[in-house]
Amino acid sequence: MSFSMMRYPVILFTAALIPFGTCFKFIDCGSQLGQFTNIAVTNCDPTTSAYCKLKRGTNVTLTVKFTPNQDITEVKAVVHGILGGVPIPFNLPNPDGCKESGIQCPLVKNENYSYISELPVLNVYPKVKLQVKWELQTEEKEDIVCFELPAKIV
Ligand SMILES: *[C@@H]1O[C@H](CO)[C@@H](O)[C@H](O)[C@H]1NC(C)=O
Ligand SMILES: *[C@@H]1O[C@H](CO)[C@@H](O)[C@H](O)[C@H]1NC(C)=O
Secondary structure: OOHHHHHHHHHHHHHHHOOOOOOOOOEEOOOOOEEEEEEEEOOEOOOOOOOEEEOOOEEEEEEEEEEEOOOEOOOEEEEEEEEOOEEEEEOOOOOEOOOOOOOOOOEOOOOOEEEEEEEEEOOOOOOOEEEEEEEEEOOOOOEEEEEEEEEEEO
């Protein structure tokens, strides 16, 4: 039996150990003026779950580590829930990324920042699966970072 013939069962065995749909990756949806290096969401482990559970009546805390590739004066958070391809705006109590968000403006090129935000999950929200699109934008509405994560309101 040749080595190349042996590879097949090894691959099949490895695939069987990683059941499809039990993990996810944060998708970059067009970060332009920066890059995110780490994202953390309350009670959400992308290595063991297929989506983040957003529990109604709680505040979900999101932390994003990112590095801008140029100096930036203002940072504004824009959040959408995408349902069946239709983006619906999520209102943040504090969309101003320069205020009480763990970062100091203006941002300096190539420095590392850790942005923290609270997303209230209201009791009136329907229990649906959706894609959350989160953008940090400049005053010119250019994306510093943009990422998406699969979520379910529970
Ligand atoms: C969520 O945060 C808001 C504002 O920061 C606060 O008023 C509210 O009490 C919090 N809700 C919960 C359930 O912790
Ligand atoms: C930012 O973080 C990266 C990796 O985490 C590190 O290599 C780099 O030196 C840091 N830059 C600054 C300005 O601290």
